[in-house]
Amino acid sequence: MLTIYGVYRSRASRVYWMAEELGLEFRSVPVLQARRLADPLASEAPLNTHSADFANVNPMSQIPSIRDGELVMHESLAINLYLARKHGGPLSGQTVEEDGLLTMWSIWAASQVEPETVRIVLTYDNGLENSDEGKQVIAAACRALRRPFAALESHLAGRQWIxxxxxxxxxxxxxEVLRYAQSEEAVFNAHPNIKAWIERCQSRPAYKAMQAGRSQEPAEV
Incomplete structure (x- = not known):
């Protein structure tokens, strides 16, 4: 059985969504981000990214990780590409060319978009969105997103999917990478193709199942 290490309120959400899309039976091992705990190394601390037991799974001390039989993998986007290829079906590439494009777009998201969307979501997580510093961080991230958003907006013209x-x-x-920036409604309103596309993605039953799992976790520890 597939084992997913990580909480829904983390990048593990992507893997939980993928497992739901594929209809996979999986075991969830909640692993909290150490930054959410006052003392992650305390004896009574819940399993977290600094716990020795988790370091045996992922020496980089990051979530998510998976165990699939004898295979242990890290990096959420790579995990999803692996699961798609292993289980096949419409989520996977049907040709070598499609496989290449799925990989290209996933790497694009990680390299060109996620650094900025993470800056936005962490600003909110730290309660700084209304501070002068936080507003500056968010504004800078939104400026940096202009070029990748314009590229994706153009790509989606006349298309339903990537x-x-x-x-x-x-x-x-x-x-999932763009979800971190959805607090900035003006950015999405300025890109109607992206806005309609992400609404289609987030209307899927598997996404809603993932969000249901996420809603059951406490926002704070």
């Missing part, structure tokens, strides 16, 4: 004519792992991976 690759091919169906929802794939590329849509899932990119939608």
């Amino acid at each position: 690759v091919g004519d169906r929802f794939t792992v590329a849509d899932l991976n990119i939608a």
Whole structure:
């Protein structure tokens, strides 16, 4: 059985969504981010990214990780590409060319978009969105997102999905990276193709199942 290490309120959400899309039976091992705990190394601390037991799974002390049989993997977007390829179906590439595009768009999301969307979401997580410093960070991130958003907006013109004519792992991976910036409604309103596309992604039953799991976790520890 697939084992997913990580909480829903983390990048593990992407893997939980993917498992739901594929209809996979999985075991969830909640691993908290150490930054959410006052003393992550305390004897009574819950399993977290600084726990010795988790370091045995992922020496980088980051979530998510998975164990699938004898295989242990880290990095959420790579995990999803692996699961799509292993289990096949419409979420996976149907040709070598599609496989290449799924990988390209996932790497694009990680390298060109996620650094800025993470800056936005962490500003909110730290309660700084209304401070002068926080507003400056968010504004700078939104400026940095102009070029990648323009590229994706153009790519989606006349298309429903990122690759091919169906929802794939590329849509899932990119939608989860962009979700971190959805607090900035003006950015999405200025890109109607992206706004309509992410709404399609987030209307899927598997996404809603993931969000249901997320809603059951405490926002704070």
